[in-house]
Amino acid sequence: MHFFVFLPFLASLVLVLLADHRDPQHINHEIDDSEFCTYDGRIGHCEAILDCKREIPKKELFQRRHACSHVAYRETICCEMTGSIDYPGRIVGGDDTAPWEYPWMAALLTKSSNKRPFCGGSLISPVHVLTAAHCAKHILPDPTSFRVRIGEHNFDSELETDYRNFRVQNVSIHPNYTSSYTIKDDLAILELNASCMDKPRTVCLPEVPNDFRNHEAVVIGWGVTEAGKNQPPILQEVTVEVYPQVKCEEAYENFKITDSHLCAGIQENGGKDSCQGDSGGPLHVKLKGRWVQVGIVSFGIGCAEALHPGVYTNVSSYLSWIADVLDPYTLNDELCGESLEQDPKMFEDCPNGAVSSRSLIQALLPSLTIPILLFSISSSFLPSLAT
Numbered sequence: 001m002h003f004f005v006f007l008p009f010l011a012s013l014v015l016v017l018l019a020d021h022r023d024p025q026h027i028n029h030e031i032d033d034s035e036f037c038t039y040d041g042r043i044g045h046c047e048a049i050l051d052c053k054r055e056i057p058k059k060e061l062f063q064r065r066h067a068c069s070h071v072a073y074r075e076t077i078c079c080e081m082t083g084s085i086d087y088p089g090r091i092v093g094g095d096d097t098a099p100w101e102y103p104w105m106a107a108l109l110t111k112s113s114n115k116r117p118f119c120g121g122s123l124i125s126p127v128h129v130l131t132a133a134h135c136a137k138h139i140l141p142d143p144t145s146f147r148v149r150i151g152e153h154n155f156d157s158e159l160e161t162d163y164r165n166f167r168v169q170n171v172s173i174h175p176n177y178t179s180s181y182t183i184k185d186d187l188a189i190l191e192l193n194a195s196c197m198d199k200p201r202t203v204c205l206p207e208v209p210n211d212f213r214n215h216e217a218v219v220i221g222w223g224v225t226e227a228g229k230n231q232p233p234i235l236q237e238v239t240v241e242v243y244p245q246v247k248c249e250e251a252y253e254n255f256k257i258t259d260s261h262l263c264a265g266i267q268e269n270g271g272k273d274s275c276q277g278d279s280g281g282p283l284h285v286k287l288k289g290r291w292v293q294v295g296i297v298s299f300g301i302g303c304a305e306a307l308h309p310g311v312y313t314n315v316s317s318y319l320s321w322i323a324d325v326l327d328p329y330t331l332n333d334e335l336c337g338e339s340l341e342q343d344p345k346m347f348e349d350c351p352n353g354a355v356s357s358r359s360l361i362q363a364l365l366p367s368l369t370i371p372i373l374l375f376s377i378s379s380s381f382l383p384s385l386a387t
């Protein structure tokens with residue numbers, strides 16, 4: 001009994017420790033006992049029942065007295081704060097990608113800090129980047145303070161790929177995006193000022209809604225590779241498996257997982273190697289030699305945890321909304337989803353002004369090699385990685 005209570009508690013603790021330090025809401029966020037008030041030890045606040053605007057599961061009602069005391073004459077209950085935590089996505093047990101292996105990968109940067117992205121995204125048209133709503137919500141209030149970089153591979157090296165920074169012209173967050181109690185409809189589309197991209201390398205999206213359970217999928221991102229470590233400079237990739245829906249629901253019992261969510265991780269071997277990519281980044285499967293994006297990194301409890309796979313936005317569920325936002329651009333051009341071995345030269349007509357950080361001195365210095373500590377990845381997953 002204690003064991004079961006303790007484990008989720010630990011997970012919550014890890015979560016709090018990892019809570020995105022970039023989210024201003026959580027700076028100096030004090031942790032006190034009442035924050036671990038859910039019956040299974042997750043994070044919440046004790047609030048008056050009437051103020052807690054969500055459905056309360058019966059077993060939680062039953063156990064509420066263990067955690068939340070009566071405040072005056074009002075009965076309080078634990079109101080979960082799942083949505084208010086920005087889960088820092090991270091690739092655990094991953095591998096360096098090759099330059100241009102995933103040329104659609106987008107890095108979301110703040111104008112003032114362009115050394116590592118705070119979120120990922122994927123190019124789905126010459127001017128549109130698909131990402132998570134919880135990433136885009138940071139951009140929405142002041143898009144001019146952000147940049148989207150396409151073509152980056154190694155943030156600590158200036159010469160290995162050609163990249164461009166673009167401005168965000170429009171932010172479309174899914175109208176039903178919710179981040180309280182559960183996180184749902186966590187997707188958004190950023191429109192870039194990228195009229196110059198003649199040969200954009202986009203990722204494919206599913207042609208029709210489809211079920212991708214039991215598919216092997218690859219998630220990519222610049223998220224941290226281990227708790228407490230810095231983000232790696234080189235784009236990481238890791239292979240995971242898309243869970244059957246019922247397993248996803250079991251793993252996140254209280255999160256109201258629906259068909260519009262998708263879970264991916266490593267089901268066997270205790271999940272030591274399972275991972276989650278940078279928030280907003282793509283999870284894709286290879287179909288007929290092309291990469292098709294099936295998920296957007298959304299949230300998870302901890303990382304590399306057997307019981308808690310990463311949760312993704314199920315792209316198949318949103319194809320018509322995405323198509324509407326993209327109009328008049330269309331999805332899935334004939335070049336979509338191809339890994340490349342060389343620079344696709346998609347920026348030939350793009351002004352280079354945005355890349356002000358490129359200085360000769362930087363370019364001449366050998367790039368700083370930061371050793372990346374990786375958890376072991378079971379070798380059975382390695383051969384399936386695209387090269």
Ligand SMILES: *[C@@H]1O[C@H](CO)[C@@H](O)[C@H](O)[C@H]1NC(C)=O
Binds near residue numbers: 169170171172325
């Ligand atoms: C931004 O995108 C929305 C669609 O999501 C569209 O209705 C709106 O007109 C766009 N605004 C601009 C300034 O392009």
Ligand SMILES: *[C@@H]1O[C@H](CO)[C@@H](O)[C@H](O)[C@H]1NC(C)=O
Binds near residue numbers: 175176321
């Ligand atoms: C948002 O939710 C409402 C109510 O469930 C639904 O009718 C509507 O179609 C949803 N909007 C989108 C863009 O899916």
Ligand SMILES: *[C@@H]1O[C@H](CO)[C@@H](O)[C@H](O)[C@H]1NC(C)=O
Binds near residue numbers: 209210211259314
């Ligand atoms: C994702 O959405 C599609 C279409 O709504 C659905 O068929 C599928 O079961 C969902 N889940 C997975 C894991 O693909």
Ligand SMILES: *[C@@H]1O[C@H](CO)[C@@H](O)[C@H](O)[C@H]1NC(C)=O
Binds near residue numbers: 193195196351352353
């Ligand atoms: C897009 O915005 C960037 C950053 O402000 C600017 O340097 C670049 O010239 C713009 N590109 C186009 C095609 O307008």
